[in-house]
Amino acid sequence: MSKQAGKFAAKKWTALVLAGALAFGLAGCGGDNSSAGSGNPAPSETSNFNKEGLPIVNEPVTLKVLTMRWGNMGDTFTQNQWLKDLETNTNVKIEWQVVSSNDWGEQKSIMLASGTLPDIILGDQTFSDSDIVNNLSYFRPLDDYIDPYMPNLKAAMAETPDLKKISTFPDGKIYSLPTRLPSRPKTKNQPVINKAWLDQLGLQVPDTVDDLYNVLKAFKEQDPNGNGKADEIPYTETGLAPDFLNPFGITDINANNMLVKDGKPVYYPISEEYKEGLKFANKLYAEGLIDKELFTQDATMTSAKQQNADAPIVGFTNQWTPDAVFGKWSDQYAAIPPIAGPDGKRYNPGNPNGMSFNRNELLITTSCKYPEVAARWADQFYTNEASIQNFWGAIGTVIQKNDDGTYTLMDPPAGTSADAWYWEQSLRDFGPKYVSPSFEKSIVLNPKAGDGLKLEIDKMGSEYVTTPFPNVMYTAEEFQELPTLTTDIDTYVATMRAQWVTKGGIDEGWDAYVKKLNDMGLEKLMKIRTDAYDRYMSVK
Template sequence: MVAVLIVVGIVSGCTGIRVSPSAVETLQAPAASSATRYDISWTMHQNLPVTEDAEMVRYVEDKFNANLVFWNLENNKYEALLDMKLAQGSIPDLFRIRQPQDLLKYQQQGVLAEIPEEMLNKYAPNIMKAIRENTPGYQEYGQIDGKYYGIPVINPTNIYRIPIVYRKDWLDKLGLPVPQTLSDFEKVIYAFTNEDPDGNGLKDTYGLSSEGMNVVFGAFGQIVFADQLYFGVKDEKLVIGALQPEMKEALQYLSKWYRDGVIDPEFITGENKGGYKHLSHSFINGTIGMTSMGNYYHWIKGGDYLTWNSNGMEAPVEAKFNVKELTSINPHAQIIFGQPFSGPEGKRGSKAYDMLMSFAAIGAGAADKPGKMETILQILDYVSANPDLDEAASMKYGIQGTHWQWASDSKEDVILLPPYDKTFSYQNTIGTGLGMTVPLMPTERREKWAATLGLDQDGIYNALEVATPSLIKYGTELIKQKNKAYISIITGDKPPEYLDEFVKEFMAAGGARVLQEANDWYSQHPVK
């Protein structure tokens, strides 16, 4: 990934309000029909709903002579809520496709508009420039049969894999180092279970749960538990990780650990018990001592780096998300990051999020009104990849002087002003966050800190980032079949040797066709 200059380049935000006049000049082309005021329905990433009087929304509406109508779809249930609206005959004009594999599905359903390439280049020039210059291998990922139906949303910070986190205070009490090998890890999780690491006199702790299992699979070179089928590469061909013979050995370890009571017996329901989806409640509540859940910024400890406070002074960053919740329950709890531990053949890795994060598309109905698609693209470009630093920051943080201010004349760091510096997802409520992430690496202090953690090494990515027709047809059931088989083996209902039988059943249930189409696609796309 190419690191570039501007801190706000990765803007996934929207709308500015009282911002610099020069921003008007950044628009590359006027709306096709400025006299026409369009009603534009809009979907976006949301932790909280956009309020009816959101000031940033009003600014964008006035600038582009449009009425934005937001579909406040809860992020944790986004696909289910979106599909329900589609089934009722409603199609959003700005169509966020959160799962990349769903682009083909929605195109086949006829709910997406074709976006002419010349229109993309004319009305979304900054977005297309960022993709073309920084991630050229992804330029065609939004195409189906040579026609654009989606704009690829590529997250440059996904060069950092999912971290591996341990309870440092538990390790210290038991006199154990951070594990480097699978054998080391086994010693640690047995100690976490049997040697009372929390000191309460009860046998109520475990070594790991569901998210930690992927690090075990990673020690054998694959990823298994995910909301998609994970593909790897062997002998220059794609393979499905869960079907590989080396997974049998990984399952032997896990089934033994489960039998010995080292794995949280509630692993089947996952580590998150509701609310913000990246929180590991099993770890926060002291049930387990190791996890690999959430992203690097969900595990920021107090003092990890210096940041700017609301008074314009440098101060130690406060604990965030999982660490904040953990220490609110147990102020003495400590965490430490570990590298993926190596398996018998020296393999290691933890799950990494795909660089292709999602797609931004346009609903089929928007193409029926002349000028409407152009206006949507123009708004999307303005709120996502604005080259004006003041405007771009306003699209992400809100009103300059009210919600935020620059830390210095260099315009590299932003200071959030009270009370917004303490307000969860205030950007949603005021109407920022409307746009898409573009592949410009941010230079904020948080990302500089992340770069020191070694998270750009040993990430295991899904080698198939798009959907194929058979994956749409069979994928959901194949994932259920895979999860059922693996859980049955881990819990002892089936022996590890059952994996061979499962592979045959999987391939007969559509897996063979899925694998063939995946390799047909892979043969036509160079490695990025």
């Protein structure tokens, strides 16, 4: 046996051993549910299964549900009273398998290699598009289950067609279930400025790019933090964030260099708007109004500047909320309306339909012996009350249901942030949900904190939100080609962006830059993305 063959055999043996270990750890998953292990036939083949109403099964059935949580979040969400009541009301017992993001990557690879999966995968963070598309044989197409067993989801898709668009795979089938989160804004990030500095210098909130230039120049030269040091950094980020180019019509919520213009996909790093935006950035950089370490610092260095111990030193940025990154200086910062660009227009990144849609929130595996039961169980999540309780926490624990039909979020325990409390008490961003736009009017949020604050800020920019390049789905073949193309192309674009912002020369180098991108396969990349866009838009 050659050395190469020996290495391959060793790797294969190691994978088999690991797969076996995982299979042992997930003993009984899917293919050996507790009811099946006792010799009972599938509920859908007996009088045990109820096609309508509750309970879903007359005699208890156990389903194994796997979800991934960030870091050390743990499984406190499983004590959500709505989830506990769901077990009682449906007779479907859930054996939760909660894994940490810290080691999920390796566990996931072993699981997919072994083909030993639980009954249900929950949350879009657990399996990605490529994980699913490249392993379709492990997942059940759900089209045949939605009509007879999922009336709540069916009604939601009829009311909000984007749910079906986002869930349809390239072969025209639905393998994963979607979500529409409640009370989500239309805007993503918005301009955030040190309002205390503006007041100290007697300046107005900048309205245009020219105003922004003058404000940043004043921040640089007039010691607005009052410490007698020239330590102010008018603008800093980790790299030049796409949001910095918003006034030039560049809005990119997915950081994939794509936008939609006049109903067509556009690769904006070869657009005139992008070129003009980088010229403006170079002007600021040359005058010291942009952090000299913009392209060399990591996120830790950026955060250290945003939360500088002795005095606030950052003047302007783009953030989800003004309190997102500035630590003890948060009170000095305020969100402002989008900056008008050279064309006099304002552009805000986000989604006109709301920053609320995702797919891959629930998958039923082919290991599941009771897919009808799993489908009916999943459908229980698609009511308004179920969704808000799985986003914030249970009624009576986190949410107060009022006599007038409204729902008020309670204050978190002392010493706990609202967001951290919601993650403890609920599935939060993960899992299937649907809140009707009309129902959102009955949800009462605190306008000064958390989700309520973001909705207040949203009012400044929602009318300027552009239509983003959608969250399209790629075929297995496209997933094979994309990394080869994007790795080289994205690296070159980033390199030239840094060079042109710090050294200038964009006019002289532009034609050669565009030619090189075409030589690197930009046309093929755009064909893949345009094909995926056309498929997405064709779903009815």
